[in-house]
Amino acid sequence: MFETQTVPRPAKTPRIVFCALAFLAGLFVVALLSSFFVGPSDIPSDLRARLEPPLFFGGSWAHPLGTDELGRDMLMRLLVSIRTSLLVATLGTLIGAVLGTAVGMVAASYSGIVDDALMTLVDVQASLPFIIIALAVIAFAGPGFWLFILVVGLYGWERYARIARSLTLSAQESGYARATAHLGGGSFRIYVRHILPNIASALLVALTVNFPETMLLETSLSFLGLGVQPPDTSLGTMIGDGRTYLVTAWWIAVVPGVVLSLSALSASLVGDWCRDVLDPVKSP
Amino acid sequence: MTEPLLLEARALSKAFRVRSAGSVWRRLTTIIEDISLRLDIGRTLGLVGESGSGKSTLASVLIGDLWPSGGEARLSGRRPTEIPRRQRARIVQPIVQDPRASLDPRWPIGKLLSEPLEIHGDDIDKRHAKIASALEAVDLPSDILSRFPHEVSGGQAQRLAIARALVLDPQLLVCDEPLSALDLITQTGMISLFQRLKTQRRLSMLFISHDLAAVRELSDQMAVMYLGRIVEIGPPDVIGGPLSHPYTRALVAAAPRFTTGLRRSGRAPILGEPPSHAAKPPGCAFHPRCPAAAPVCRRDAPPTVRIMGEHSVTCHFAQPQALAAE
Amino acid sequence: MILFATGKLVRAALALWLVATLSFFALRMAGDPAMAFLPPDAPAVQVEQFKKKWNLDQPLPSQYAAYLVNIAQGDFGRSFSDGRPASKVVGERIPKTLLLLGASFAFIVVFGLTLGSLAALAHNTFLDRAIMLITVMGYSIPNFFLGLLLILTFAVQFRWLPSSGSDGWQALVLPVITIGTTGGAVVARFVRAAILDAKTGPHVRAARSRGLAERTVFLGHIAPNAALPTATVLGLLLGGLVAGGVVTETVFAWPGVGRLTVTAVAERNLAVVQTIVLLVAASMITANLAVDLLYGWLDPRVRQGGRR
Numbered sequence: 028m029f030e031t032q033t034v035p036r037p038a039k040t041p042r043i044v045f046c047a048l049a050f051l052a053g054l055f056v057v058a059l060l061s062s063f064f065v066g067p068s069d070i071p072s073d074l075r076a077r078l079e080p081p082l083f084f085g086g087s088w089a090h091p092l093g094t095d096e097l098g099r100d101m102l103m104r105l106l107v108s109i110r111t112s113l114l115v116a117t118l119g120t121l122i123g124a125v126l127g128t129a130v131g132m133v134a135a136s137y138s139g140i141v142d143d144a145l146m147t148l149v150d151v152q153a154s155l156p157f158i159i160i161a162l163a164v165i166a167f168a169g170p171g172f173w174l175f176i177l178v179v180g181l182y183g184w185e186r187y188a189r190i191a192r193s194l195t196l197s198a199q200e201s202g203y204a205r206a207t208a209h210l211g212g213g214s215f216r217i218y219v220r221h222i223l224p225n226i227a228s229a230l231l232v233a234l235t236v237n238f239p240e241t242m243l244l245e246t247s248l249s250f251l252g253l254g255v256q257p258p259d260t261s262l263g264t265m266i267g268d269g270r271t272y273l274v275t276a277w278w279i280a281v282v283p284g285v286v287l288s289l290s291a292l293s294a295s296l297v298g299d300w301c302r303d304v305l306d307p308v309k310s311p
Numbered sequence: 312m313t314e315p316l317l318l319e320a321r322a323l324s325k326a327f328r329v330r331s332a333g334s335v336w337r338r339l340t341t342i343i344e345d346i347s348l349r350l351d352i353g354r355t356l357g358l359v360g361e362s363g364s365g366k367s368t369l370a371s372v373l374i375g376d377l378w379p380s381g382g383e384a385r386l387s388g389r390r391p392t393e394i395p396r397r398q399r400a401r402i403v404q405p406i407v408q409d410p411r412a413s414l415d416p417r418w419p420i421g422k423l424l425s426e427p428l429e430i431h432g433d434d435i436d437k438r439h440a441k442i443a444s445a446l447e448a449v450d451l452p453s454d455i456l457s458r459f460p461h462e463v464s465g466g467q468a469q470r471l472a473i474a475r476a477l478v479l480d481p482q483l484l485v486c487d488e489p490l491s492a493l494d495l496i497t498q499t500g501m502i503s504l505f506q507r508l509k510t511q512r513r514l515s516m517l518f519i520s521h522d523l524a525a526v527r528e529l530s531d532q533m534a535v536m537y538l539g540r541i542v543e544i545g546p547p548d549v550i551g552g553p554l555s556h557p558y559t560r561a562l563v564a565a566a567p568r569f570t571t572g573l574r575r576s577g578r579a580p581i582l583g584e585p586p587s588h589a590a591k592p593p594g595c596a597f598h599p600r601c602p603a604a605a606p607v608c609r610r611d612a613p614p615t616v617r618i619m620g621e622h623s624v625t626c627h628f629a630q631p632q633a634l635a636a637e
Numbered sequence: 638m639i640l641f642a643t644g645k646l647v648r649a650a651l652a653l654w655l656v657a658t659l660s661f662f663a664l665r666m667a668g669d670p671a672m673a674f675l676p677p678d679a680p681a682v683q684v685e686q687f688k689k690k691w692n693l694d695q696p697l698p699s700q701y702a703a704y705l706v707n708i709a710q711g712d713f714g715r716s717f718s719d720g721r722p723a724s725k726v727v728g729e730r731i732p733k734t735l736l737l738l739g740a741s742f743a744f745i746v747v748f749g750l751t752l753g754s755l756a757a758l759a760h761n762t763f764l765d766r767a768i769m770l771i772t773v774m775g776y777s778i779p780n781f782f783l784g785l786l787l788i789l790t791f792a793v794q795f796r797w798l799p800s801s802g803s804d805g806w807q808a809l810v811l812p813v814i815t816i817g818t819t820g821g822a823v824v825a826r827f828v829r830a831a832i833l834d835a836k837t838g839p840h841v842r843a844a845r846s847r848g849l850a851e852r853t854v855f856l857g858h859i860a861p862n863a864a865l866p867t868a869t870v871l872g873l874l875l876g877g878l879v880a881g882g883v884v885t886e887t888v889f890a891w892p893g894v895g896r897l898t899v900t901a902v903a904e905r906n907l908a909v910v911q912t913i914v915l916l917v918a919a920s921m922i923t924a925n926l927a928v929d930l931l932y933g934w935l936d937p938r939v940r941q942g943g944r945r
Contacts, residue, residue: 151652151659154921156880162902163660163910202412206472209374210427210479211400224417243779247884250781251899266782270888273785274793281789284782292777299773 044300047293054290058113061106070107073098078276093278095268101282104260108283111261112290115176116242122180123241124234127187132218134188135195146192152185158244162253170256179245179254183237190233194226201225228305235301239294246287262287315388317483317515318350318373322382325365325372329589340589342368343539346382350532352482355509355516357530357547359523359562361585365539366519370485373517374403387482397431404476408488410469414460420471421456427479445474448512449504466497470504477508483515484508490525498525505529523551523566532621535559538596539588545622554632556624557601595627603628641933649926656918660911661704708915714908723908727894727916733803734893737816737886738878740809744817745874749824750867756825757832758855768825775822780881784815784888801890812889816881820874827870828863835862872928879917 074097080086081093081101092101134145152160161178168174198204199222207217248254249263257264262283269280323346328337343365350356358366371377373384375391384391387402394402407413414423424445428438446453449470460468469489476484486505490498502525508514509529520526526533527547535543535556543556551563585600586592592599598608607627616629695703707714713723756768791811792800799808835841836859844858845851879895886895894913901909 147648147651147655150648151655151918154652154876154925155656155918156876156883156921158880158883159898159914159917162883162898163914165902167905167907167910202407202409203415206407206413206475207415207426208396209400209405210430210475211397212426212430213396216430221415221418225415239777246779247781250779251884251887253899253902263781266785270785273789277789280782280785284779284785288774288778288782291779292774295773295777 040300044296047296050289050293051297054109055113057106058110062110065103065106070099070103078272078279080276081278081282084278092282093276095279096272096276101278104265105283105286108260108262108265109286111255111259112242112245112263112287115179115245115255115261116238118176119179119182119241119245120234120238122177123182123184123237124187124230126181127184128191128223128230130184131188131191131193132195132222135192135199136214136218142192145188149185149188153189157182158247161244161248162251165248165253170253172255172259175245175248175254179241179248182241182244183233186233186237187230190229191226194229195222198222198225232298232302232305235294235298239291239298242287242291242294316349316385317352317387318348318356318517319385320346320348320369320373320382321385322347323369323372323379323384324381325368325377326380338589341380341539341591342588343372346541348534348541348544350483350515350517352515353509353513354531355518355529357526357533358517358519358536359521359526359533360536361562362521363585363588364536365588366536367487368539369536370405370487370517370519374405374485375399400427400481401431401479402481403483403485404479404481406469406472406476406484406486406489408492410472410489410492411460411465413472414468414475416460418459419456420458420460420463423460424456424471424475424478427475431479441478442474445477448477448508449474464497465493466500469493469497469501473504473508477512481514483517485517485519487519488521489518490520490522498522502528523563535562538585538591540596540625542597542625543623545618545624546620549618549622554618554622554624554630556626556629557603558597561600561602642930645926645929645933649922652922653919656922657705657708657915658701660914660918661701713912713915716909717906718904723912726909727897727912730892730894730897731916733891734882734886734895736803737809737812737891737893738882740813741816741820741878741881742874744813745820745824745878746871748817748821750828752821752825753828754832757829757836760833765829769829772822772825775818775825778818780815780819781884781888783818784811784885787811787815788888803891803893808889808891812885812891815885815888816878819881820877823874823877824867824870828867831863831866832859834866835859838862869928872924875924876921879921 073094076090076094077096077098079090079094079098082088082091084093086093090100090102092105094100095104130145130149134142161182164178165175195218199217203221203225204217207221245254246261246263246266249261250267252264252267255261255264265283266280266287269276269278269283272279324341324344326339326341329340346369348356358369360366368377372379373386373391375384375386375394378392386394386399391399391403414420418426421442424442425438428441433441442456443453446455451467451470451474455463455467455471460471463471469492473484489505490501493501505516505518506529509516516529518526518529527550530547533545533547533550534541535550535558537558543550543559549555551559555563586596592609594610595601595604595608595613598604601608605627611627613625613627613629615623615625616631617623618629619632704714711724713727715721716723716726719726752768752772756765759765788800788811791798798810800811802808838858841854841858844854849857882893883895883898885891886893887899890896894916897909898913900906901913
């Protein structure tokens with residue numbers, strides 16, 4: 028949106044987007060590979076090596092990123108945390124996308140009361156900061172990994188619902204949707220096999236925008252101690268832990284914080300680029 | 312017991328609630344009114360009229376996309392809206408003005424052509440034969456199957472849309488302005504294609520167009536619509552002749568000469584734009600534009616007069632010819 | 638206009654009722670609050686007493702009815718932890734939060750407008766690109782991490798500003814920057830796009846061809862057209878502001894509603910959480926209503942076109 032009207036979009040992928048993509052891909056690969064040899068509970072704590080600084084700040088090769096307050100290796104914790112954060116963000120993004128798209132398409136296909144009811148729900152959701160709802164639900168349902176993913180997944184569903192509804196409304200008036208109906212095709216065929224693929228690109232753009240935001244929501248909640256619970260650890264819980272040792276051992280918070288910021292930055296850059304490529308005309 | 316008529320309309324009407332500009336409330340506006348027509352198997356009915364005369368609405372009601380507001384439509388003896396979707400697809404298939412839009416841009420053509428058969432549960436080996444025969448019927452090469460809709464020309468897209476309808480072996484094609492998006496040469500090819508389908512497949516057609524010449528060439532019977540009503544119905548050779556409705560004669564006079572295959576009767580150009588459905592003139596709806604309008608036209612709705620045989624005209628000045636000949 | 642306003646008003650009331658109902662059921666169904674609040678080894682008599690005290694022994698529909706009547710009368714129940722009215726517990730935190738969010742909003746507007754206009758005026762220069770990169774970083778960095786970095790730098794390292802509390806303007810600086818950076822970055826990008834968009838309008842070219850000074854063109858013709866979309870995005874930022882407040886108040890131990898939310902949630906203080914949810918919902922819905930009505934008043938097209 029920011030440049031489409033004034034400057035012709037460069038045909039080449041900007042170098043910075045390449046870097047961002049490479050960083051994200053690397054993150055996913057590291058997360059996947061690390062799951063073969065390290066789990067959250069098998070990081071040994073070594074009380075003699077507590078709060079050791081990272082490599083170039085007086086530390087040693089034994090713990091390249093230093094150790095935490097229990098003498099656990101920061102690098103190993105970081106790998107486990109990256110894995111958790113990516114898992115929650117990915118699943119969460121998918122849940123929101125599927126749910127929101129379904130709601131939007133259902134609202135569009137049934138006009139009248141169903142549509143009004145669903146869209147009122149969407150309006151209400153859109154007018155509330157999601158973190159408030161998430162906090163309330165999490166606290167009263169108690170800690171639980173899968174419930175947490177579900178709650179995080181609900182984030183942003185109303186955006187998909189709005190996009191899917193408006194696109195479906197116009198797509199169901201389109202020639203191909205009508206033609207399918209005239210050939211005797213049922214609603215499933217019309218909506219899932221014809222309309223959905225045709226509106227998917229805009230939803231995909233919403234998905235790429237949603238991913239970093241979902242990641243930030245997860246880490247925020249975990250930072251507050253209300254998300255991922257020990258012994259599992261996410262980037263957010265690590266930063267939360269490090270808060271206590273900010274003065275004596277800054278690296279406990281800063282190392283995961285930098286990784287998290289870089290991931291969110293990369294995801295935003297990739298998201299912006301996706302939007303320019305897939306959806307050059309309209310954007311939120 | 313004779314078979315039921317393929318298509319029949321009795322006093323059919325359709326009204327919509329329309330919100331006019333600047334108003335909060337929606338007003339009931341009648342788009343088609345008191346339409347009666349019949350179509351036998353193997354025959355073609357041509358329907359002409361200016362854009363906005365309600366032709367497409369009539370088609371939608373006849374194929375069961377819209378519920379009628381009054382009167383009754385019958386498709387093979389049943390109300391179209393009551394026939395289950397899949398059964399209805401085996402009886403009637405619409406052919407639309409913009410064929411490319413009716414082909415999902417993300418599906419290859421082969422998949423699009425086998426989709427109707429997939430919906431109707433035909434087995435795979437039968438599908439190939441049916442697709443091949445449909446392609447042959449519309450004169451398309453089989454290598455088109457691997458292409459996508461945006462890779463074919465407008466004429467090819469229209470042929471594809473027809474082939475897609477033909478694989479289901481329907482009895483009736485409802486063609487709504489199937490030619491208007493095509494150039495003249497493609498149109499000519501298309502007309503001969505429709506003619507072939509009529510004779511070889513014994514297909515019935517409701518052929519809607521504002522192109523008088525094309526309709527005349529294809530139809531066994533023609534109907535002329537003005538502001539939601541049929542003002543004249545009859546065999547193609549009398550439509551536009553001296554006994555025709557003034558509106559029909561004006562239409563013929565307005566058509567470019569090289570496409571109409573018929574002598575012009577009088578000049579009678581139509582004056583101005585047609586009024587809107589929401590503000591229909593009283594009496595005969597055509598009177599403000601009619602060169603022969605008399606006071607009675609402003610006051611009373613005109614009667615439908617049977618001129619001769621199957622030729623009827625709805626006009627105050629129509630004269631039955633059988634009487635005159637005696 | 639009256640019809641339009643009534644419609645919006647009804648919708649807002651409906652939304653509020655929906656939030657109240659949803660929050661009631663979500664919180665009640667999510668788990669047994671007695672189990673959640675009392676220690677797991679509490680004797681059965683104590684559990685009974687607790688339930689009786691908070692009306693938890695009655696069937697759900699009658700709890701719901703009592704709840705609706707109570708909130709209509711301004712009674713939001715009592716805090717489980719100290720037995721004081723929840724409305725009072727939350728209410729006494731509001732001024733501090735308003736101060737923080739108000740200051741942050743001002744920061745967002747100033748920061749966003751300045752950077753955005755600068756970038757647009759210096760379009761395609763190094764400055765433009767630098768500002769754009771800063772803004773991307775601005776909205777990518779999680780605010781809780783930004784807060785920690787600010788504390789590390791300005792409170793721990795240089796000892797210029799306090800790292801927590803709410804006394805004096807110094808205590809306000811770091812939290813405001815923490816909350817405002819994300820929003821400011823979004824606004825800056827939006828302002829830049831809006832100005833670039835308005836810059837290409839035919840009336841701007843006409844003004845320029847009349848020989849008006851560049852300054853006059855900008856203030857008289859570009860800025861007004863970029864203002865309306867900017868106002869829209871500022872309205873949309875309110876939700877983000879509240880969310881940022883929750884996290885930031887916790888980081889800086891700011892005694893506002895946000896920090897109360899986190900502590901209330903952590904100790905499962907049902908009535909307080911519910912009061913906060915309703916408070917936030919009511920203020921957001923009111924804000925949206927005000928924006929909608931303002932729009933309807935400014936722009937007749939909005940009044941007629943149904944749902945946007």
